[in-house]
Structures are given as structure tokens and as C-alpha cells.
Amino acid sequence: MDKNQGYAILKAVMLENGRGFALGENPTAPSPYVTWACYDDKNGQRQYEWGHYGNDLTAMEKDFADRVQDYQRLFKVKIVQIEAPGLYKYYSTQRPVDIGTFPKPPHNAPDEIVNYDQRIPVEGGAFVAWGHLTYTKPLTEKQVSDYELRSAPDISELRRESCGRPRPIAQQMKEVVALTEANRGDPGPKKKAPDRGDR
Numbered sequence: 001m002d003k004n005q006g007y008a009i010l011k012a013v014m015l016e017n018g019r020g021f022a023l024g025e026n027p028t029a030p031s032p033y034v035t036w037a038c039y040d041d042k043n044g045q046r047q048y049e050w051g052h053y054g055n056d057l058t059a060m061e062k063d064f065a066d067r068v069q070d071y072q073r074l075f076k077v078k079i080v081q082i083e084a085p086g087l088y089k090y091y092s093t094q095r096p097v098d099i100g101t102f103p104k105p106p107h108n109a110p111d112e113i114v115n116y117d118q119r120i121p122v123e124g125g126a127f128v129a130w131g132h133l134t135y136t137k138p139l140t141e142k143q144v145s146d147y148e149l150r151s152a153p154d155i156s157e158l159r160r161e162s163c164g165r166p167r168p169i170a171q172q173m174k175e176v177v178a179l180t181e182a183n184r185g186d187p188g189p190k191k192k193a194p195d196r197g198d199r
Contacts, residue, residue, distance in 0.1 A: 004048045008026065019038070019039050021071070023064040052067075083137050086112055086134035089134050089135075090134075095148075096115045097115050097130065105139070110135055111135060112132075113133050115130065
């Protein structure tokens with residue numbers, strides 16, 4: 001999760017005009033909670049401004065919600081993204097999570113990395129995975145594809161397609177075989193075995 005001035009960002013809401021608000025916490029600061037207005041600059045770096053500081057988390061959560069609602073009312077903009085630790089979950093379906101097996105986009109390192117003891121059914125048995133990662137911000141489709149990850153909502157969609165029942169292992173295996181064959185490409189030319197007669 002992002003940090004700013006020693007405060008860990010607990011939650012951020014981004015609006016359709018590129019502006020947003022964030023709630024932060026620093027237990028060692030004189031005022032341990034803060035809400036900021038924020039935006040992403042041209043380099044994709046999150047910038048924070050106009051801080052409201054306080055000692056009571058409940059009061060600061062209300063301040064955060066009020067700032068978002070007031071801004072929406074004033075500028076007629078919708079929320080396009082909510083960011084919080086562990087909000088976006090991705091399963092590693094092909095291998096255990098290890099160095100080089102998951103994306104690390106700038107300013108969006110994984111909040112949590114969990115490897116299972118073995119490949120297990122996840123999302124109510126809709127799929128099998130070796131482990132999962134959680135991110136504060138969503139990954140791009142390319143990042144998910146490049147590292148052969150699958151997002152939790154995608155798994156839920158598969159489960160809905162099967163009327164809420166886990167797909168049979170045999171069906172999953174057939175799909176894996178078909179996918180492997182499709183990705184394998186054309187086999188090379190076969191060598192002819194020498195004719196050894198009727199041995």
C-alpha cells in the first residue's frame with residue numbers, strides 16, 4: 001500500500017476526473033489519522049494535498065466519506081475506482097508464487113502473497129490454484145495474461161456459468177489439454193523410420 005509522509009494509505013477513492021481522496025494512518029504521529037485530496041501526476045505518481053488530521057478513526061472515516069460525497073455533489077463525477085489493501089485478488093493457476101512469477105507494477109506491489117501446500121480448489125471449487133496475491137489497485141489484462149494469473153471475479157464468473165456447481169475435474173482436464181494443444185503450435189516434420197523388413 002502507498003505511504004505518504006509516514007502515513008500508510010488505508011483506503012483511496014478515485015473519481016472519473018482523475019481526482020480522489022485518501023485515508024491514511026500513522027500510529028506514531030501526534031494525529032494518527034489523515035484524509036487527503038489526491039491525484040495521479042503525469043508519471044503515474046500519486047500526489048497528496050489538503051490534509052485533514054485527527055485522532056479518532058471513526059471521525060476521520062466520516063470526514064473521508066463526507067469529502068468524497070461533497071466533491072461528487074459539487075463536480076457531478078462518479079467513483080471509478082476504490083483502492084484498499086487486499087482489494088484485488090489474483091490466483092496463480094500454473095505454479096507456486098515465487099520470484100519472477102507475478103507482476104510488480106510501479107506503486108502497486110502486492111499487499112499479500114500466499115502459497116498453498118499444494119494445488120487446491122478455490123472460489124468454491126470453480127478452479128484450482130497454487131496460491132494467490134492481493135493488490136491495492138487492479139492489474140491490467142496484459143499483466144494478468146503475461147503471468148498466467150486469474151482474478152477472483154473471473155473465477156466467480158466460471159462458477160456462475162456452471163450454475164453454482166464446481167466444474168468436474170474431467171472437464172477441467174479436457175480444457176487444459178485443449179489449451180496446451182492450441183498453444184503448442186505445429187509439430188516439426190516427422191522422421192521416417194528405416195525399413196527393417198519383417199523382423
